[in-house]
Amino acid sequence: MKLEELPAASREPIKKLFTFAFGLLTDYGIRQRQYKVLCETMPARICPFCGCEGLDAPGAPQEDLDHYIPRSKYPFAAANLRNLAPMGSRCNASYKHMQDPLRDNEGNRRIACDPYLANGVSISLNNSIVDEAATDRIMTEWVIDFQPASEAIESWETIFHIRERWKRDILDEPTFNQWLGDFRNYCRSATLRFATDHDVTDAINRYEEYLSGCGFRDRSFLKAAVFRFLSVRCAQGCQRLWPLLRDLTGTPQPPNIRIPI
Numbered sequence: 001m002k003l004e005e006l007p008a009a010s011r012e013p014i015k016k017l018f019t020f021a022f023g024l025l026t027d028y029g030i031r032q033r034q035y036k037v038l039c040e041t042m043p044a045r046i047c048p049f050c051g052c053e054g055l056d057a058p059g060a061p062q063e064d065l066d067h068y069i070p071r072s073k074y075p076f077a078a079a080n081l082r083n084l085a086p087m088g089s090r091c092n093a094s095y096k097h098m099q100d101p102l103r104d105n106e107g108n109r110r111i112a113c114d115p116y117l118a119n120g121v122s123i124s125l126n127n128s129i130v131d132e133a134a135t136d137r138i139m140t141e142w143v144i145d146f147q148p149a150s151e152a153i154e155s156w157e158t159i160f161h162i163r164e165r166w167k168r169d170i171l172d173e174p175t176f177n178q179w180l181g182d183f184r185n186y187c188r189s190a191t192l193r194f195a196t197d198h199d200v201t202d203a204i205n206r207y208e209e210y211l212s213g214c215g216f217r218d219r220s221f222l223k224a225a226v227f228r229f230l231s232v233r234c235a236q237g238c239q240r241l242w243p244l245l246r247d248l249t250g251t252p253q254p255p256n257i258r259i260p261i
Ligand SMILES: [Zn+2]
Pocket: 047, 048, 049, 050, 051, 052, 053, 087, 088, 089, 090, 091, 092
């Protein structure tokens, strides 16, 4: 229940009561214990809202549990442990602020993700656009699709600006080139032999499988999506990517670089 839905005379006492109760969670070390338990059970100590920011270890002074539903608007949720979720400082200070996950900027009710009950979301970059004409850059645009599409996912995206941040901060050209370099190093260290284009797609698929297994560590979930995209585009015979990937892996280029579709 929102603060303004309460009788006017009870608003301040209720706010004070639940703010006091929230203080007790700190005084008795309950918030700190919850953070420790969550860190121990998370597959990686990464901000669950963006999948990228590292979280400090339990006991560090910086990290905290954030009120997902703002306590200023929903006083009953102030001391609810279910409403306290670890959140990276960038997500918290630069994006979430006091935004209400349950209502949009116009005050309309919306479905929001429950940070404790988040079902798996798949990420696809397969609709991204390769720059077929340029000789330097490879990508015109990364297109990030979430599957399954849902109102809760769009609420999460709107609050945390996920697509914008991933495109700007992770899927930038230098990082993409570094990831291609990582793939080259992977192929070398695994002493893979490349005689045909099939060997290249086979190595991309293996590398993607390895990255998928790393989950949220080192943004591997996003890196895996990049290599799934490369695999799909190679299977479609992308003329821009094939020469590059052959060069990376030391695979002989055909006499005329024309890839059958
Ligand atoms: Zn974050």
